Amino acid sequence: MSETNIRANSNRKPKTNQVPIGIALFTAMIVFGIFLSTKSSKLSLFWILGCCFGFILQKSRFCFAASFRDPYLTGSTSVTRAVLIAFAITTISFTAIKYGASLKGLPMPGQSYIAPISLATVIGAFMFGIGMVIAGGCASGTLMRVGEGFGMQMLSLIFFIIGALLGARNFGWWDINFIQKGVTVFLPDIFGWAGALAVQLLVIAALYILADKWESRKLFED
Amino acid sequence: MSREIVLDCIGEVCPVPLIKAENALKKLTVGDILIIQIDHSCAMKNIPEWAKKAGHNVEVQEPVDGEWEVIIEKMK
Amino acid sequence: MDIKKNKYYQAWFKNAWTYVTGAILLSLLQTVTMITTNDPWGVTGAFANWGAWIYKALGGSVEKWTYFDSQGAQAALSAGFLNDPASMRNLGIIAGALFAVLMASQFKLKKIKSHKQVIAAMLGGLLMGYGATIAFGCNIGALYSGIASLSLSGWVFALFLFCGSVVGSKLLVKFFM
Numbered sequence: 001m002s003e004t005n006i007r008a009n010s011n012r013k014p015k016t017n018q019v020p021i022g023i024a025l026f027t028a029m030i031v032f033g034i035f036l037s038t039k040s041s042k043l044s045l046f047w048i049l050g051c052c053f054g055f056i057l058q059k060s061r062f063c064f065a066a067s068f069r070d071p072y073l074t075g076s077t078s079v080t081r082a083v084l085i086a087f088a089i090t091t092i093s094f095t096a097i098k099y100g101a102s103l104k105g106l107p108m109p110g111q112s113y114i115a116p117i118s119l120a121t122v123i124g125a126f127m128f129g130i131g132m133v134i135a136g137g138c139a140s141g142t143l144m145r146v147g148e149g150f151g152m153q154m155l156s157l158i159f160f161i162i163g164a165l166l167g168a169r170n171f172g173w174w175d176i177n178f179i180q181k182g183v184t185v186f187l188p189d190i191f192g193w194a195g196a197l198a199v200q201l202l203v204i205a206a207l208y209i210l211a212d213k214w215e216s217r218k219l220f221e222d
Numbered sequence: 223m224s225r226e227i228v229l230d231c232i233g234e235v236c237p238v239p240l241i242k243a244e245n246a247l248k249k250l251t252v253g254d255i256l257i258i259q260i261d262h263s264c265a266m267k268n269i270p271e272w273a274k275k276a277g278h279n280v281e282v283q284e285p286v287d288g289e290w291e292v293i294i295e296k297m298k
Numbered sequence: 299m300d301i302k303k304n305k306y307y308q309a310w311f312k313n314a315w316t317y318v319t320g321a322i323l324l325s326l327l328q329t330v331t332m333i334t335t336n337d338p339w340g341v342t343g344a345f346a347n348w349g350a351w352i353y354k355a356l357g358g359s360v361e362k363w364t365y366f367d368s369q370g371a372q373a374a375l376s377a378g379f380l381n382d383p384a385s386m387r388n389l390g391i392i393a394g395a396l397f398a399v400l401m402a403s404q405f406k407l408k409k410i411k412s413h414k415q416v417i418a419a420m421l422g423g424l425l426m427g428y429g430a431t432i433a434f435g436c437n438i439g440a441l442y443s444g445i446a447s448l449s450l451s452g453w454v455f456a457l458f459l460f461c462g463s464v465v466g467s468k469l470l471v472k473f474f475m
Contacts, residue, residue: 015286015287015403016287016403017302017403018287018399018400018401018402018403018404018405019301019311019400019401019403021400021405022397022400022401025393025396025397025400026397029393029397036380036386039380039381040381042335042383043380043381043383043386044386045334045335045383046335046383046384046386046387046390047386047387047389047390048390049327049330049331049334049335049339049387049390050386050387050388050389050390050391050393050394051390051391051393051394051397052327052390052394053324053327053339053387053390053391053394054390054391054392054393054394054395054396054397054398055394055395055397055398056315056320056323056324056327056394057320057324057391057394057395058263058394058395058398058399059314059315059320059398060314060315060316060317060319060320060321060323061263061264061267061268061314061317061320062317062320062321062324063236063264064437064438064441064442065437065463066236066237066264066268068456068459068460068463069237069463069466069467070237070268072460072463072464072467073237073241073467073470073471074237074240074241074244074268074272076268076271076272076275078271078317079268079317081317082316082317082318082320082321083321083442085318085321085322085325086320086321086322086324086325086328086442087442087445087446089321089322089325090324090325090328090329090442090446091445091446091448093325093328093329093332093446094328094329094332094338094446094447094448095448097329097332097333098447098448109332109333109336109337110332110336110337110338110443110447111447112337113337113338113340113434113435113439113443113444113447113449114444114447114448114449114451115433115434115435115440115444115449115451116434116451117450117451117454120432120433121433121434121440121451121454121455121458122454122458123429123432123433123458124428124429124430124431124432124433124434124440124455125429125433125440125454125455125456125457125458125459125462126429126458126459126461126462126465127425127426127428127429127462128425128426128429128430128433128436128437128459128462129429129458129459129460129461129462129463129464129465129466130422130425130462130463130465130466130469131421131422131423131424131425131426131427131429131462131466132422132426132437132463132466133422133462133463133466133467133469133470134418134421134422134425134466134469134470134474135418135419135421135422135423135425135426136235136236136418136419136422137236138426138436138437138438139341139342139345139426139430139436139437139438140341140391140436140437140438142423142426143341143388143391143392143395144391144392144395145395146392146395147391147392147393147394147395147396147397147398147399148263148395148396148399148405148408149288149396149399149405149406149407149408150235150408151407151408151409151410152235152408152410152411152415152418152419153419155410155416155419155420155423156418156419156420156422156423156426157423158423159419159420159421159422159423159424159427160345160423160424160426160427161345161348161349161352161423161427162349162423162424162427163423163424163425163426163427163428163429163430163431164342164345164346164348164349164427164428164430164431165346165349165350165352165353165427166424166427166428166431167346167365167427167428167429167430167431167432168346168349168350168360168363168365168366168431169360169363169365170428170432171363171364171365171431171432172363172364172365174432175364179432184449184451185449185450185451186447186448186449186450187448187449187450188448196448197448200445200448203453215275232411233408233409233410233411233412233415234411235415237470238470238474238475241471241475242475261406261408262408263314263399263404266314267314284404286406287403287404287405287406288399288404288405288406288408289406
C-alpha cells in the first residue's frame with residue numbers, strides 16, 4: 001500500500017501538540033476539585049469520579065448506544081460483548097456490597113435504583129433507544145462527545161435537557177397511571193442471593209455466546 | 223487496473239461512516255483501495271475492526287489532529 | 299526525549315484502549331462509586347435539574363411537579379448547580395473526555411454538517427430526555443446500574459431499549475444519512 005502512503009503524506013498539514021493544553025486543563029481540573037472540596041468533600045468526590053468516567057469512556061470509545069445499535073445495524077457485537085462483561089463484573093461487586101450490608105444488618109446501598117417496572121419503563125426505554133441511535137450517543141456518550149468537541153452532541157445535550165424537563169413535567173401523570181401500579185423486582189427476593197447471582201451471570205453468559213455467534217453469522221453472509 | 227476511491231465522511235457521526243464504508247466497499251472489486259476520511263473518534267476504531275474481520279487489509283493514518291484516514295484494500 | 303514516542307505515553311494517552319479494558323475499568327469505577335457514594339452511577343437525574351434551573355431562570359416554576367416533590371429533589375434544586383454532586387459528576391465526564399482527547403492531540407471542534415444532523419440531534423435529544431425521565435434513568439442509571447443492582451427493571455429496560463434502537467436504526471438509515 002505504498003502509493004497510498006505517499007498520497008496521504010503529501011497533503012499532511014503540520015500537527016499541533018495539544019499535550020500542554022491537556023496538562024493545563026488537568027491543573028484546572030485539580031484546582032476546581034480543591035475549590036469543590038472547600039464546599040463539601042462529596043462534591044469533589046463526584047467531580048473526581050466524573051472525570052475518571054469521562055477519561056475511561058473516551059479512551060476505550062465505550063458506547064452503550066453502539067452496543068445496542070451495532071448488532072442490528074452492522075452485525076458487529078464487540079462493544080455489546082464488552083458491555084456484557086461490564087454487567088457481569090459490576091453485578092458481582094454490587095451483589096457483594098449489598099450482601100455484605102445485609103449480613104451486617106445495615107441498609108443496602110443503592111436500592112433506589114431498583115426501579116418499578118411499568119408501561120413507563122417500556123415506553124421510556126423505547127423512546128430512549130430511538131433517540132440514542134439518531135442522536136449518535138446516549139447520555140454518557142453525549143457528554144463524552146461534548147468534551148470531544150462535537151457540535152451535534154452539544155445540540156442534542158440541550159434538547160436532552162429540554163426533554164428531561166418535559167418528562168419531569170408529565171411525570172405526575174405517568175406516576176399516577178402507571179408507575180405506582182408497577183412492580184419492583186429485586187432478584188434476590190425471588191431466587192435468593194446465590195440464585196439471583198447465578199441466574200443473572202448465566203443470562204449474561206448466554207447473551208455473550210449469542211452475540212458472538214451473531215457476529216460470525218453476519219460476517220459469513222457477506 | 224485497481225482503483226482508489228476516497229470517501230469523505232468528515233463531520234459524519236457514528237454509525238454513518240461505517241455504513242457508508244460498507245456500501246462503498248461492496249461496489250469495488252478485489253484489489254481496489256477505499257480511503258475513508260473521518261473525524262469521529264469511534265469510527266477510527268470500529269471501521270478498521272469491521273474491515274479486518276471481513277478479511278481486508280487495513281491501515282489507519284492520522285494526517286491532521288483529530289482526523290483519520292482508514293485505508294482499506296479489498297481482498298475478497 | 300520526545301514524549302510522542304514514549305511507549306507509556308502511547309499506551310496510556312495516545313492509542314485507543316480496547317473495549318474490554320474499558321469494561322473492566324468502568325466496573326471498577328462503578329464499584330468505587332457504590333462504596334463511596336452509597337449509590338451506583340447515574341447520569342440523567344441531573345439533567346432534569348439543569349432543565350429546572352433554566353426553566354426557573356426564565357420565570358417558570360417546578361414546585362408543584364410530582365417529579366421534584368421529594369425533599370431531596372427540592373434541596374438539590376435550591377442548593378444550585380455548583381452544590382449538586384450529580385451535576386459535578388456530569389461536568390466531570392465532559393472534562394475527563396476533553397482531557398483524554400487533548401492528551402492524544404486529537405481535539406478538533408466538529409461543526410454540525412447538515413440540516414439532517416440538526417434535526418437528528420434535536421429529535422434524539424428530546425426522545426432521550428423524556429424517555430430517561432419517565433423510565434428512571436438512561437443507559438447508565440436504568441440499564442447498567444439497574445442490571446448490576448440485580449433489578450429486573452434493568453432487563454426490561456434493556457429489552458425495549460433494543461427494540462427502540464432497531465427502530466432508530468431504520469429511521470437513521472432512511473432519513474438521517
